[in-house]
Amino acid sequence: MTTLKDIALEAGVSATTVSNVINNKWQRVSPETVEKIKNIISRKNYIPNMTARTLAKNSSPIIGIINHLITRKSGGFMADPFHNTFMGSIEDRIRNKGFFLMVRTVEDSRGLEEVFRNWNLAGMIFTGLFQDAFFDDVRKMQIPYVLIDSYIDSPEVCNVGLEDQKGGYMATRYLLERGHRVIAFTSPYVRRDGVVEKRLLGYMQALSEFGVPFNPELIFEQEISISEGVRLGYRLSENRNITGIFSTADILAAGIMAGLRKKGVRIPEDKSIIGFDDNYLCQITYPRLTTIHQDAEEKGIVAIELMIAQLMNKPIRERKIILPVRLVERESVRSL
């Protein structure tokens, strides 16, 4: 069996150099040498044993996607097409960089510690993280991490986010411009400093610009799932005053549309609706859903870039990346 030393011997370099290449510490080795070593590794079919390396280096080439707070009750973190695209994007990219993907739902700090101490992960990507005790524990672990859609206000934290408030503003303004004045805001439970709160702020900002008083009775929060959406559609069908609906997730909007239709409410004739995400569900709904676009695939790409930069100790120019939103017009909104 080929050993690391065999590779080093043939390449005319030290075992440390080969090890650096295998461990993706490319910056310490010249590009030509990296190329040469990779060719030998490939030709000799050499596969390093990660477990042994992990123990020696105290870090594994595993990147964990840690899902905090997203409960099984709502179908788990994989139920929403956004997460699928995002995770698929990450799995695809880290594979080519020599990393493995571990997926874990974590409910509390102990769950987090269990993952970290067991596997000495190279890095972690967190979805659904807030500024609380759990975050303090993440920091203490002292490994590279990237937050997704977090509003934790700390200069050293890497975060890939979105123009959430702007998205909420654009969606609501789009309805207001078309004459809607009684606009329901539908979302998962609003948490302080989460994306939903920002989208709600955008909703309030647009209302305020148009001189429409904020009415808390138009805020509908619930678990995110198709069946919950359908039920909410039933409820909304009973309120004839509501002409416009903004949903902070397409999957919720799709459920609401199905529920409204079942009660004989026509879209957009009777009620208009606008979503958020622009995933493939927008093509399936009838009529096709007007929505706020975000690029879930790009979120994964940027998250991995920030992760790799940390792993390679490269300088990071911008730790907070905010991806843009835009409105995609389809057929679910009409002018009054």
Added chain:
Amino acid sequence: MTTLKDIALEAGVSATTVSNVINNKWQRVSPETVEKIKNIISRKNYIPNMTARTLAKNSSPIIGIINHLITRKSGGFMADPFHNTFMGSIEDRIRNKGFFLMVRTVEDSRGLEEVFRNWNLAGMIFTGLFQDAFFDDVRKMQIPYVLIDSYIDSPEVCNVGLEDQKGGYMATRYLLERGHRVIAFTSPYVRRDGVVEKRLLGYMQALSEFGVPFNPELIFEQEISISEGVRLGYRLSENRNITGIFSTADILAAGIMAGLRKKGVRIPEDKSIIGFDDNYLCQITYPRLTTIHQDAEEKGIVAIELMIAQLMNKPIRERKIILPVRLVERESVRSL
């Protein structure tokens, strides 16, 4: 820091017994002792280092979901809601049994070897596996594995499958009974001995029973994605003879419906369609999709049961579990 020996000392048992409990070899320890040891572990906040254990035992408490053949081109293995529910079900269950989930797309035997030799996984769950050279390599690894939806005909192999042929038969017969005679079969590429082939056999069986000759021009194969489905819907809209469509996946059916609608074809007035899976997309489509139901969550549960039984060296009564299908009637099919 608490060590394994501390736990053993306090419980009044040997270190081996504690180790057995941690490694889920419960059958070697009495239930009372397991309970006692787990309580001490919990109270002392003891977390074993899996990496060290892995090296010692030559096996990690990681279960891999290995996706063979499902290419990124079609959106990757996470694009279909079936896979999400299935994976979510597995992640949820192995977590409570002390295992971690690794997710990996593997293109060839080298990719497989890379995962296996690096991590010495406790077990692997394969989706999309056929009887070929790749499968021979899986066998050589000599670790517990469970196949999902495979038609590999080998007595020792654990497989969780579905009544695929019956499902294809039921769907087609449902259309035939309602007067349809020109029925399109739409699916991903048909491979020998895969689920799609079995569903196609069911389609042919039903046609034959009704004395309808098989017409290969009515077979439409392509990548599975919404956009491909929409394009196929355009094509199908041009063929006025086709009154019935059977899609072997709801996600494909949903795309076809969107494509047909865009071309002004009404469902079910102009064309009827029936899907396969019964995932949440059926609630979103307009009209709601009649389909063949399968239980993706149950598939995950049964797969993990078969895996755990192998890991614990328990006798396995039935290695081939075939889950039932049933037809769910909604509004996408009409009688001619």
